[in-house]
Amino acid sequence: MDFTPDSSLAEFRQEVRRFLQDVPADLKGLRRATRSPREEVMRWQKVLNDRGWGAPYWAKEHGGTGWTVPQILVFDDECSAAGTPTQDGFVHKLLGPVLNAFASPEQKAQHMPAIFNGERLWCQGFSEPGSGSDLASLQTRAVRDGDHYVVNGQKIWTSYAHHADWIFLLVRTNPDVKKQAGISFLLVDMKTPGITVRPIRSIDDAHHLNETFFDNVRVPVGNLIGMEGQGWSITKFLLNNEHATAADLPELKRYMRELKQFASTLHVGDRLLLERPEFALKLARLDAELQALEMLVQRVARLEQEHRPESHTLGSMLKIRATEFQQRITEAHVEALGDYGAIAYPHPHEPNPPANYPLQTLANGIANEMFFRRASTIYGGTSEVQRGIIAKMLFQL
The missing domain is CATH 1.20.140.10 (Butyryl-CoA Dehydrogenase, subunit A, domain 3)
Structure with a gap:
């Protein structure tokens, strides 16, 4: 990779700084954390979207800015220095690329407008008690019942589940095959009956972690990303990002x-x-x-x-x-x-x-x-x- 300074980056940095000067004062000078409070995240997303920068990490064909890697780093650097809120990293850096690569047109139409407009926050349902580093051993089940999956199980360390509107979830749809081959990738509305979120107070004395329980949660089959059993491949794609x-x-x-x-x-x-x-x-x-x-x-x-x-x-x-x-x-x-x-x-x-x-x-x-x-x-x-x-x-x- 060529690390020679790009003179055009200086001009881009000034463009970002001019934009940040016009950002409302109460959205600057904040102490950035792993993720900012819900209201700040949603307001900041709307500000970025109005500027045409609603997806700074995505390619243009997916509605993003199409910025180069150095431009993205400049943008992140200037926003951090200005003390703006963080974006919802779960969707912009993890789930978003998955939707762009694997979601159907109907699924994109359902979720993308809300993502760009800052109307929907997400959390990630991967780890389980006993299935952390060995993620493929997860046991949360999703059994097909007509036009729905019935989901039962438990996720843990679910960051910001108490603020999230939706969760992207790994479930076991086939227990009779190799463990990696029996996993599927679902999107679930957190308001669905049967979901319980319990807080975990972590060593930093803050509440950002949770236990999330699924008790006969009915999820439309249309919320399956990709095909049944494709969840492990999708997850590797996500984690590589x-x-x-x-x-x-x-x-x-x-x-x-x-x-x-x-x-x-x-x-x-x-x-x-x-x-x-x-x-x-x-x-x-x-x-x-x-x-x-x-x-x-x-x-x-x-x-x-x-x-x-x-x-x-x-x-x-x-x-x-x-x-x-x-x-x-x-x-x-x-x-x-x-x-x-x-x-x-x-x-x-x-x-x-x-x-x-x-x-x-x-x-x-x-x-x-x-x-x-x-x-x-x-x-x-x-x-x-x-x-x-x-x-x-x-x-x-």
Whole structure:
């Protein structure tokens, strides 16, 4: 891949900045999280759609912007710096490509307008108790009954299910074949009778995870994506689109900006933190690694766009390096705050942050983010699974 700077990107960056200047003030300067609150996500989606940027990650033939990989990275970078809400990543980066590739015209007509207009949020129903890393062992059943499937089972770690309107769901439609061959991919309205969502309070003291139960839930056969038994192939397609996303590059850049601000503001004794050689060295190493990760993100994303098979192996390498970096840099945040870093401050979206500590706005939620990033090396495919993928590919060479 050619990493020579593209002069046209500077003009594109200015275009994005001009657009962001006209965004309503209450949609800027926000503390971006894994996903912004529901109302902010939906409002932001409408703003983007009105500008013609409702699907910044999709090709033009699917209604997207058709931006290049460097343009997408510039867009994400500028939105993060401006503090805009996040989009619904479940649909724009995961389900959306699946719908574009596998959905029928009728299914696209049903879901795409609501996605573009910010009227429908999604969650993902993959993991189950005992079926996390070994996803193909899932047991949630879908039995055909006339024009419906009757779904029974349980999903776990269902992020934002309590806010979602729909869920894309892996179910077992045939228990008598090889486990990968008996899985199908369904879309389910979360208002369907028989669905129960129970909260899981995670180690960062926030509610974004849930258990989701399906008790004789009737799902129209028309909600099946692709064919029966094609769910595993569709899932591999979906997860291959997740590698570059898992790096969460805009968040990593935000972490770096905040860490530099801590270093140039906080004092240890009579010296700035940045003037302490051991911390300055740590900061420089983190900064260099972030630049390397950005180049790897560009490379993996470009390979994925070109449907190159090596994107899978490099994507697994990126997943490992980026998630481990997330953990180290959030640990550096807590260390930079000294005694204050030991306090588990409230989640950034909860009211009444504590007062009387340095850089209150930035420091609020730092410890919680460090706790949350403990899971980075687990969700989206554990580091152990990623290393297995890398080893398998190397063995085949």
